[in-house]
Amino acid sequence: xxxxxxxxxxxxxxxxxxxxxxxxxxxxxxxxxxxxxxxxxxxxxxxxxxxxxxxxxxxxxxxx
Numbered sequence: 285x286x287x288x289x290x291x292x293x294x295x296x297x298x299x300x301x302x303x304x305x306x307x308x309x310x311x312x313x314x315x316x317x318x319x320x321x322x323x324x325x326x327x328x329x330x331x332x333x334x335x336x337x338x339x340x341x342x343x344x345x346x347x348x
Contacts, residue, residue, distance in 0.1 A: 288341070291334040300327075300334070313346040320345050
């Protein structure tokens with residue numbers, strides 16, 4: 285989470301944190317992964333480093 289928030293920028297940390305929390309609130313690994321994608325994909329063009337970190341961490345949210 286720290287790595288992700290470091291790339292979110294000061295003004296975007298709260299929003300990114302809230303969006304990521306929605307993935308952890310899902311009931312199944314499949315819905316958690318889908319929500320993770322729903323958060324990562326829209327930011328891919330604007331903050332590619334952040335999206336890349338999220339791509340690498342997707343497994344963590346789906347195996348919790």
